[in-house]
Amino acid sequence: xxxxxxxxxxxxxxxxxxxxxxxxxxxxxxxxxxxxxxxxxxxxxxxxxxxxxxxxxxxxxxxxxxxxxxxxxxxxxxxxxxxxxxxxxxxxxxxxxxxxxxxxxxxxxxxxxxxxxxxxxxxxxxxxxxxxxxxxxxxxxxxxxxxxxxxxxxxxxxxxxxxxxxxxxxxxxxxxx
Numbered sequence: 001x002x003x004x005x006x007x008x009x010x011x012x013x014x015x016x017x018x019x020x021x022x023x024x025x026x027x028x029x030x031x032x033x034x035x036x037x038x039x040x041x042x043x044x045x046x047x048x049x050x051x052x053x054x055x056x057x058x059x060x061x062x063x064x065x066x067x068x069x070x071x072x073x074x075x076x077x078x079x080x081x082x083x084x085x086x087x088x089x090x091x092x093x094x095x096x097x098x099x100x101x102x103x104x105x106x107x108x109x110x111x112x113x114x115x116x117x118x119x120x121x122x123x124x125x126x127x128x129x130x131x132x133x134x135x136x137x138x139x140x141x142x143x144x145x146x147x148x149x150x151x152x153x154x155x156x157x158x159x160x161x162x163x164x165x166x167x168x169x170x171x172x173x174x175x176x177x
Contacts, residue, residue, distance in 0.1 A: 001052040003032075004059050005078045005085065005156050008047040011071040012038065020047060023065050029053060033087075035153035044073070050154050078158060085156035089134045090116075091125045094145035102144065111137045122147055 010016055017036065024031055033050035053059050063077045095102065107113050107125060111133075117124035127137045134151060 001054055002056070003080055004051050004053060005080070005083055005154060006047075006049045006051065006059075006063065006066070007076045007078065007156065007158070008049070008066060008072060009039065009074040010045050010047065010069075011073070012043050012045045013071045016045075016069070016071055017047075019069055020049075020066060023062065024049075024051070027058070027062055027065075029058075029062065033153035035155055037155075048154055048156050076158065078156070083156040083158055085130065085154050086128050087131060087134060087154055088152045089127045089137075090148075090150050091127070091138070091141055091146060092148035093123050093125060093141060094121065094147050095119075095123055096121050100144065106140075111140060113137055 008020065021031065021034075029051050031049055032052060033048075035048045036045055038044065039046045051059070059077055063075050066072055066075045093102065102115075102123065104115060107115070111127065112129070113125050113127040115123050116126045125141075127134055129137075131151075138146075138149065
């Protein structure tokens with residue numbers, strides 16, 4: 001199976017997420033990761049959806065179907081080598097008195113992860129990177145008691161020189177200050 005990242009630029013409209021995900025459901029395509037946020041332009045949202053599929057043709061049909069939604073301004077499908085992407089993961093690790101102490105130097109230097117909260121009985125460690133990096137770090141942390149683990153969806157930008165402005169219709173867009 002090939003991993004595809006689909007980036008969708010839309011108007012910020014209530015109910016749009018449901019209409020987009022229904023297209024995946026009808027085609028029996030599972031969404032591996034979904035991230036939605038506003039872009040640098042007010043009123044424009046960016047959906048970053050990761051799927052795994054065997055057929056490029058089916059993914060292209062999916063992209064064409066999404067383009068038919070009125071509020072969708074632009075849709076792009078990418079392979080992993082065509083984008084720069086990252087995820088963030090948070091690990092809550094138990095650190096009660098008398099337990100094995102954390103090797104913070106290894107965590108920082110080898111895995112490029114950071115303790116972002118130090119409580120009395122636990123710490124929270126943040127790791128950014130691709131899914132391989134995150135799960136390699138997860139394997140390292142198994143020697144400790146992992147209380148919680150959470151991973152964000154993928155965030156990605158294309159490796160093209162063009163930015164969002166080249167793909168949106170001509171208009172006066174407001175920027176965030």
